[in-house]
Every structure is written in structure tokens, then in C-alpha cells.
Amino acid sequence: MSRFWTVVTHAHAFAGPVLMLLYPLYASVMAIESPSKVDDQQWLAYWILYSFLTLMEMLLQPILEWIPIWYTVKLAFVAWLVLPQLRGAAFIYERFVREKIIKKYAGGLHHNKSPNGKGKKKFVDFLIPKKGEHEAY
Numbered sequence: 001m002s003r004f005w006t007v008v009t010h011a012h013a014f015a016g017p018v019l020m021l022l023y024p025l026y027a028s029v030m031a032i033e034s035p036s037k038v039d040d041q042q043w044l045a046y047w048i049l050y051s052f053l054t055l056m057e058m059l060l061q062p063i064l065e066w067i068p069i070w071y072t073v074k075l076a077f078v079a080w081l082v083l084p085q086l087r088g089a090a091f092i093y094e095r096f097v098r099e100k101i102i103k104k105y106a107g108g109l110h111h112n113k114s115p116n117g118k119g120k121k122k123f124v125d126f127l128i129p130k131k132g133e134h135e136a137y
Helices: 002-033 039-058 070-082 086-107 118-127
Strands: none
Touching: 002 039, 002 070, 002 118, 039 070, 039 086
16 A cells, blocks of 8 residues: 555656646647637746746745645646646636736736827836836835
8 A cells, every 4th residue: 555655646746847837838839839829828827827826835935834735736726727628827817817917007908999009008117117216215
């Protein structure tokens, strides 16, 4: 029985890099090469969310190391993000990132109807403030 748990433990540890990095890298390259934009959105959204998850994990490491099932929960969440049948990354991007962040700060960057691009400029100004804007600190 101990051999079984050894195999399960190694498979669990091996599944993370394959599921979180190798398959998404492969799928991202295939998405770039395909003419469809649907898969591009899925994989760009995945990399945004994976980067955010990794950053949060780094910041919360002292807390997360006390949660024994954290890695398994993360693995299940990333599987939902990655699997093309579920399109979890695109779902979260559409529901939360686009709805809450982009529309709030960009004034609807993707749906900008004005020809002068003011919404885009506002979003760029949010990301890259003008010189002297934050020098008062």
C-alpha cells in the first residue's frame, strides 16, 4: 500500500507543472497559430489569471503553508481554468476582469464608441501615470 501512495504523491506533484505550465504553453502556441480569436482570449485570460494567482500565492505563502490541501485546491482550480471544455479562464475574465476593472477604469475600453480613443487614453493614463502626478508623496 505504501508503494501506491508513493506513486500517487509523485503523480500529484507531476500534474501541477504539466497542468499549469506545459499544456497552457502548448495550447497558447496553437492559439497564436489558429485564425480564431476565441482560443486567443481563453489563453490570454489564463495567463493573466495564472500570474495573479502566483502573485497572491507568493504574498500569502505564510498563511497558505498552514492549509494542507492548498496545492490540491489550486490544482483543481487551475484545471477548471485550463480545460477547453470548461473555459474557466475566459469565464472569469468576462465576468470579473472586464466587468469590474476594465469598465471601471477604462470607461469601457473594448466598447469605446468615440473615434478619438478617449477611453483607451484614460486606461493608459491609469496604468502609466503622467510625470509628476505621484511626486507629491
